Amino acid sequence: AQTVTQSQPEMSVQEAETVTLSCTYDTSENNYYLFWYKQPPSRQMILVIRQEAYKQQNATENRFSVNFQKAAKSFSLKISDSQLGDTAMYFCASREYNNNDMRFGAGTRLTVKP
């Protein structure tokens, strides 16, 4: 069974600085995807970045990048040059191939301070 753990319920960062959100996961499969979703107060989940487990290269999307450590089953999200609009809940998720169940962590509430 898949499990996803986010051990930081809340984080804060000053505008323009860098912050890293932690995520660990467990799966018995070799083929899976990992995701970070952002959920602002509007409740609409937005995909931030995703990583294919078989790719060693860390995914990047503009100011967002991940540190994927497959052996350690760790998948952290780094946000560079934080902006006020980055304030939101961030959820880490995993999904195994041939499995319809995308498993989410409990989330980290990130506040960007001016």
Place this chain on the structure above:
Amino acid sequence: GAGVSQTPSNKVTEKGKYVELRCDPISGHTALYWYRQSLGQGPEFLIYFQGTGAADDSGLPNDRFFAVRPEGSVSTLKIQRTERGDSAVYLCASSLMAGVADTQYFGPGTRLTVL
């Protein structure tokens, strides 16, 4: 085009009542997912449709929950004999195909409160 929409935005009902929650996916998306998000938690998978059929309903908590997608587009999540523990935000997502790499686009959810 428009994103995923869900109605109503908020629903307050009394214990024991029946409720229907509606999801309009992005046009052309064949896969549709329902999730439940309890307070302070991440979303939990409930059911997945590929076209008109429920391809996986393993996440439905019990037989009071049922979902349909009769024409392969709009979906309705139905909850009978609601209980206070059903209070949560119900999220719908759609994707073009059902593959693990296909991006799921989420709606804003329906907040259900059972008094």
